[in-house]
Amino acid sequence: MSVTELFATRTEGMHASEIRELLKLLDQPEIISFAGGIPDPALFPRVEFAEALAWATSDTEAAQSLQYAPSEGYTPLREWIVRYMATLGVSCAVDNVLITAGSQQALDYLGKLFLDPKDTALVGWPTYLGALGAFNAYQPVYGRIDPRANRSAEEITQKAASRGGRVKFAYLSADFANPTGLTFDRAEREAILAKADALDIAVIEDGAYQALRYSGTAYPPMLALEQARKGDMEACRTIYCGSFSKTLAPGLRVGWVVAAKPVIQQMVLMKQAADLQTATLNQMAVARVAEAVFDSHVEKLREVYGHRLNAMLASLGHHMPEGVDWTRPEGGMFVWMHLPEGMDGAELLAQALRTQKIAFVPGGAFFADGSNRNTIRLNFSLLDDKTIDEGIRRLGEALRAEMAK
Incomplete structure (x- = not known):
């Protein structure tokens, strides 16, 4: 055999x-x-990373940068992300932040967190190929998320049940989506949030390209819109996935998730089982460079x-x-x-x-x-x-x- x-x-x-x-x-x-x-x-x-890596491996820092570290991530980097998210309209605490090995790892963990076989994942049509690759391992059925569609929550729920599962989340990139480059406007974002409330599902917001706007009107992330409406991060169903791959460098594989604490806590358990932690050296270098020149x-x-x-x-x-x-x-x-x-x-x-x-x-x-x-x-x-x-x-x-x- x-x-x-x-x-x-x-x-x-x-x-x-x-x-x-x-x-x-x-x-x-x-x-x-x-x-x-x-x-x-x-x-x-490159120069900034060379200097940051030299600092991180110096006599005073090497004991930390080359050692095991908490699964949640390097605290100064998580604190930087809290400040950065505030500039996008999201108020969160360090405990709402998990550092991942790129946002691709976050998508894998979220597929594992939510999907049982035959559950429905609502995605763009088209959508990011890497998201499909991450979710496929958990054997979902895919449905289409479209803010302009008039399908009722009851219809979507019944269709998922007929396939043997439940609707678990909507995954989308609201800004300059991969592959289309298109952006959801504010009304479309609000419509997706309203549909998620009606379906009682999570929203996975992929913010990989959010910072790379060259013209036009900037819109708040969906997490910011939901928090403005509900007031409390812990009441939000949106899970924001960020990445330094498109802004600083992809090779270091550093991304992050911002979400309500129960989501982060469960993802920490997954990270402990998968790889213990994202490389401390990389996190320290990214934190140093982000602080200096982001x-x-x-x-x-x-x-x-x-x-x-x-x-x-x-x-x-x-x-x-x-x-x-x-x-x-x-x-x-x-x-x-x-x-x-x-x-x-x-x-x-x-x-x-x-x-x-x-x-x-x-x-x-x-x-x-x-x-x-x-x-x-x-x-x-x-x-x-x-x-x-x-x-x-x-x-x-x-x-x-x-x-x-």
Whole structure:
């Protein structure tokens, strides 16, 4: 008997990430890649991290930075997050904060916390591929969260029951969502919160891109809106997941969760069982750098990435054929493209790699049911204007060739 026959049934929902596979293309210099949600390494605060790591491993700090630490996280970093969340309109205490190994770990823990097999998770259509990967292991059924839909709470609940479970949470990124780049306005956020109250479910708010706004109106996080209405963090059902990956550096794998204390306490137990703690050295370095340069560094990112977004939108307008349309985000790292009906993004990728040496992410992977295959995701954060324009020109050529078949 093969050992694979002993695998738990939950592994049937685990699939290789198309994005992680496409990241391998970054090692091929001839490929222009719009594939990964990759920060530009030239913009990392490298000097500040070098100084912070030197401090953290100094004679006075090494006994702490290289030692075991509380599972909740490094207290000065949690205190910084309390202050940061206050600037977003969220009033919380240190005990409302858990440090995780990136926000991806938080999504895994939240799937484990809420989902029994056949429970329903409401997600965007499309939604973040990594969230689907995290939740799939817990064998949910997926439903669609749409603030404009008129489906009643009773209808949603009954459908979940017919599938053998309960509705447990709505997961969404309210600001510059991955993959579409779109943002929910204030009315849409309030509508989702009202529907969550009616359903009596949790709301998982993915704030990975919240800081990267380049134009337009900024809206409060959903957690801030709910707290303003209910008054007390402990009465809130929204769970905010934050990350330093898109603002400071992804390689250190430091993220956080802000939520009511019972949620944090249960997630701490999961962290103790999984990895004991997020690396203390990394937390100390991130806390030091965030304290010193977070605001000014984010302003620099907004200037550079905002310019690149505008460059991509201009190139798309110049090079794309008729029958193609795309989103026009006000922040984040992605533009979402709709191809003509009947076209397959995965097939277009295969052709584009072969004939034009460009890469992107096919859109079907972002839909829980694999539908809407005539979509693709483009990332603009990693490339300069000239490379963006050349890559979009090549994409236009690949599309014209596919449309001519």
